[in-house]
Amino acid sequence: MSENLSRxxxxxxxxxxxxxGTFPLLMNALRPAGALEITAHRAVWSVLVCFVIVAVMRGWRRLRAALVNRRTLGVLAVAAFFIAINWLIYVYAVVTDHVNSAALGYYINPLFTVALGVIFLGERLRRLQVVAIGIAVAAVVVIGVGLGEFPWIALALATSFGLYGLIKKRVGGSVDAITGLTVETLVLLPVALVGLWWIQETGRGTFGERGEEGLGLGHDLLLMSTGVFTAGALLLFAAGARRLPLYVTGLLQYIAPTLMFILAVWHFGEPMPVSRCIGFILVWVALVVLTVDGWRGRPRRGVARVEPAEPV
Incomplete structure (x- = not known):
């Protein structure tokens, strides 16, 4: 095995x-907590976990540099807005039994990212990329017509995540993964705390509650663990990205939505009508076309390319 493809x-x-890819199992286990409560806890506990990691890695200087730089802080604040929307919709999809829609959103994301590169970065589409995007659009239309409703969950996830990645490009390599996540969750912290206070005041909170089925210390620990999984997965991603070429991390990103799709169908028992099956097949065809295009030649400056997805 080559050095670039190290084990x-x-x-x-x-x-x-x-x-x-297995995050839906954790989110589903957090019921009866709602999407807003789970997302708020994820932000709060991610801050604490990030602080521990920053302390262990002695990254306080990098964190301070990001916080005092107005441009960097502003960009990360906007990124925080989009990742919060992404988290909220993702959790909503799981707790309302729409894991398939979430999987579709993350399948579409690489194609949407290519389109964003053309719109906002002036990149040029290659012929196969045009074909792939066209097939993906057809897939969304087929699913929407077949279900009789606009597939807003999938498109909102792809849009929010794509815009999050686009905005993060503005800080480039000047901010490492943990520093970026720490700043983003710090920006979200006041809103998350206010949200949790409101949820508790309205009697909808589950953290610290006892007496109902599914609630207790185990439930509280699971809510707290969302921060560990969020930061831990990001560390794994960062460690892998440093050791692998871009095309490999680009291929690995399909693991997550594939696992989500498998869980949706075979674990959660979500329905798969004919229209949705056809739509997913079309999306997979589009991704194969996009992958073939990536293998035909390394990305060149000014040409749209698929970037590996960062955390959900």
Missing amino acids: PGLAFGAGAYLVW
């Missing part, structure tokens, strides 16, 4: 996407 790199990268 540790593949293990770290695959591990990150395995965690993200």
Whole structure:
């Protein structure tokens, strides 16, 4: 195995996407907590976990540099807005039994990212990329018509995550993964705390509650663990990305939505009508076309390319 395809790199990268792909199991186990409560806890506990990691890695200087730089802080604040929307919709999809829609959103994301590169970065589409995007659009139309409703969950996830990645490009390599996540969750912390206070005041909170089925210390610990899984998966991703070429991490990103799709159909028992089956097949065809295009030649400057997905 070549140095670029080292076993540790593949293990770290695959591990990150395995965690993200099995996240629906954790979110489902957090019921009866709602999407807003789970998302708020995820932000709060992620801050604490990030602080521990920053302390262990002695990254206080990098964190301070990001916080005092107005441009960096502003960009990360906007990124925090989009990742919060992504988290909220993702959790909502799981707790309302729409894991398939979430999987579709993350399948579409690489194609949406290519489109964003053309719109906002002036990148040029290659012929196969045009074909892939066209097939993906057809897939969304087929699913929407077949279900009789607009597939807003999938498109909202792809849009929010794509815009999050686009905005993060503005800080480039000047901010490492943990520093970026720490700043983003710090920005979200006041809103998350206010949200948790409101949820408790309205009697909808589950943290610290006892007496109802499914609530107790185990439930509280699971809510707290959302921060551990969020930061831990990001560390695995960062460690893998440093050791692997871009095209490999780009291929690994399909692990997460594939696991989500498997869980949706065979674990959660979500329905798969004919229209949805056809739609997913079309999306997979589009991704194969996009992958073939990536293998035909390394990305060149000014040409749209698929970037590996970061955390959900």
